[in-house]
Amino acid sequence: MKIKVLLLSSVLATTMFAGCAPKPATNTTPNTNVTTTASIVNNQAAFEKAISKDGKWIIAIVNDLKIDKDLVLDGEFKNGKKDTAGKDIIQRKVALYSQDANKNVTARFTLTSPKFTIKSLNASIQHGNYVGDLYVDALNFQLIDAKVVGNIYFTNDQAQATFKMDATSTVSGVRQLKK
Numbered sequence: 001m002k003i004k005v006l007l008l009s010s011v012l013a014t015t016m017f018a019g020c021a022p023k024p025a026t027n028t029t030p031n032t033n034v035t036t037t038a039s040i041v042n043n044q045a046a047f048e049k050a051i052s053k054d055g056k057w058i059i060a061i062v063n064d065l066k067i068d069k070d071l072v073l074d075g076e077f078k079n080g081k082k083d084t085a086g087k088d089i090i091q092r093k094v095a096l097y098s099q100d101a102n103k104n105v106t107a108r109f110t111l112t113s114p115k116f117t118i119k120s121l122n123a124s125i126q127h128g129n130y131v132g133d134l135y136v137d138a139l140n141f142q143l144i145d146a147k148v149v150g151n152i153y154f155t156n157d158q159a160q161a162t163f164k165m166d167a168t169s170t171v172s173g174v175r176q177l178k179k
Helices: 002-020 044-051 157-162
Strands: 038-041 058-061 071-073 078-082 088-090 092-095 097-099 105-108 110-118 123-126 129-136 142-144 147-149 152-154 175-177
Touching: 038 044, 044 058, 044 071, 152 157
Parallel strands: 038 058, 058 092, 071 110, 092 123, 110 129, 123 142, 129 147, 129 152, 152 175
Antiparallel strands: 078 088, 097 105
């Protein structure tokens, strides 16, 4: 009888401690198996945190934002998907829009800053407007249905060679290499 009570107490204690353990934190580094979630922001402080190396892989604004200082999109993030070889896909998305349940764009927003430097690999600005100059320092940067009112400067040949924009995107200024 004592053995049953000790065994039962041990099982209960283990269950309690396992159930009370903190949930794992959302990961922002590419070296683990956990993926990040979206960061939905409506102010400057939240946006700056979300685009940092400690931020999220998707940064979605829900209103126009005017920020009077230079910004940097930094860090390497997994998007939660795998490529055909089974490797994690690295991606960063600045979503300047909102969408409905069917992923239809329902509103477009404008992000304004003097300078926005893109340092995250495979980053994109999507479905909205950016007012200011973009400095692209990373490979595979894309504009997807986005309008840039300003210039795009590439800080190296590889960033310029891997840049893409779709037919609905526009850039009002120059697109040039500026080392």
